Amino acid sequence: MKHLTPQQKKFLKIAxxxxxxxxxxxxxxSFIRSFKTLYRAGELQPEYIQDREERRSGDxxxxxxxxxxxxxxIDTIRPWMTFNYLTVVFKLPPLYLKDTLAITDPRYPNIxxxxxxxxxxxxxxxxxxxxxxAIRSYSATxx
Amino acid sequence: MEFLAQSILPxxxxxKYWAIFIITLLSSLxxxxxAGSLLIASAAFASQGYFNIIILVIVAVAANIVGDNGxxxxxxxxxxxxxxxxxxLRKIITSRNFVLIEKRVSTRPGFxxxxxxxxxxxxxxxxxxxxxxKVPYRKFLLFEALGxxxxxxxxxxxxxxxxxxxxxxxxxxxNFSIVFFxxxxxxxxxxxxxxxxxxxxxx
Numbered sequence: 001m002k003h004l005t006p007q008q009k010k011f012l013k014i015a016x017x018x019x020x021x022x023x024x025x026x027x028x029x030s031f032i033r034s035f036k037t038l039y040r041a042g043e044l045q046p047e048y049i050q051d052r053e054e055r056r057s058g059d060x061x062x063x064x065x066x067x068x069x070x071x072x073x074i075d076t077i078r079p080w081m082t083f084n085y086l087t088v089v090f091k092l093p094p095l096y097l098k099d100t101l102a103i104t105d106p107r108y109p110n111i112x113x114x115x116x117x118x119x120x121x122x123x124x125x126x127x128x129x130x131x132x133x134a135i136r137s138y139s140a141t142x143x
Numbered sequence: 144m145e146f147l148a149q150s151i152l153p154x155x156x157x158x159k160y161w162a163i164f165i166i167t168l169l170s171s172l173x174x175x176x177x178a179g180s181l182l183i184a185s186a187a188f189a190s191q192g193y194f195n196i197i198i199l200v201i202v203a204v205a206a207n208i209v210g211d212n213g214x215x216x217x218x219x220x221x222x223x224x225x226x227x228x229x230x231x232l233r234k235i236i237t238s239r240n241f242v243l244i245e246k247r248v249s250t251r252p253g254f255x256x257x258x259x260x261x262x263x264x265x266x267x268x269x270x271x272x273x274x275x276x277k278v279p280y281r282k283f284l285l286f287e288a289l290g291x292x293x294x295x296x297x298x299x300x301x302x303x304x305x306x307x308x309x310x311x312x313x314x315x316x317x318n319f320s321i322v323f324f325x326x327x328x329x330x331x332x333x334x335x336x337x338x339x340x341x342x343x344x345x346x
Contacts (some may be wrong), residue, residue, distance in 0.1 A: 020325065020328055020329050020332055021329050023325055024325035024328075024329050027321045027322045027325055030318060031318040031322050034315060038311050038315060041311075080153045081153075081156060082156045082157060084156070085156045085188075085193060112157070
């Protein structure tokens with residue numbers, strides 16, 4: 001910067017401000033686009049159990065809680081979740097998953113699913129499916 | 144988002160309020176942790192019944208207050224000594240413009256402290272300038288606590304009411320903050336001379 005003439009410095013400053021304005025405008029456009037997309041997809045409206053159940057009719061994996069609360073579906077179960085989280089969210093009995101999936105780990109229910117799979121060298125897809133199946137059958141029969 | 148889900152959210156599920164407290168505290172102590180996203184996600188878990196939303200808000204506000212006050216006192220007591228040892232930082236903090244900004248924040252700190260609570264980098268800058276400028280502690284604590292409460296309520300309500308759309312809402316808030324802070328940067332760049340002239344007049 002020391003070797004630049006005052007005119008060059010001024011030019012650089014103006015170029016910097018123009019660049020900043022352009023980046024700002026581009027981000028604004030991107031923000032508006034993503035807002036529109038999400039709005040159209042209905043993602044920006046608070047969802048209530050009744051609405052969600054109507055929309056996903058036929059999905060037996062909803063956990064019905066208090067009426068103002070959102071629901072989690074079985075499809076949204078991820079390996080980073082814990083057994084405790086699933087037990088709370090799907091309103092399962094505390095030892096249901098342990099008994100159904102024959103889990104012997106003493107850390108149950110405070111253990112991540114993916115850690116459990118890794119530790120006991122289980123097939124990830126197969127185990128995730130059996131977790132989903134267990135919750136599905138509880139939701140269907142209540143047992 | 145995948146980073147958040149893979150590396151931070153499992154700790155939230157495992158250690159609950161302790162994890163929220165520690166992660167929020169680290170974020171207010173200058174560690175690059177996405178505290179806003181974390182609060183939105185935790186509030187979404189609260190909406191599913193995994194957390195109590197009131198305890199969640201109290202824990203997050205407490206963590207912010209502890210972290211911000213810690214940084215304020217650190218910079219107030221040792222800030223100048225440390226910054227004077229680092230060449231380019233010494234230049235910045237002894238520059239006329241920085242002194243003017245510091246003076247402005249020290250005399251009328253309320254709005255600046257309150258509004259900077261909504262963004263991590265702004266919070267850090269606000270805490271450091273307040274500490275260096277020796278803003279009266281009671282004033283700092285009052286506006287810091289109010290700002291923290293407002294920002295925590297903002298993020299948790301987003302997560303709580305949008306529930307499992309929290310990832311979409313979080314991305315949107317992220318995009319909006321980029322636009323907002325770029326717009327502020329543009330305004331400051333455009334009116335820099337005027338701002339400095341006004342500050343000189345005031346002082």
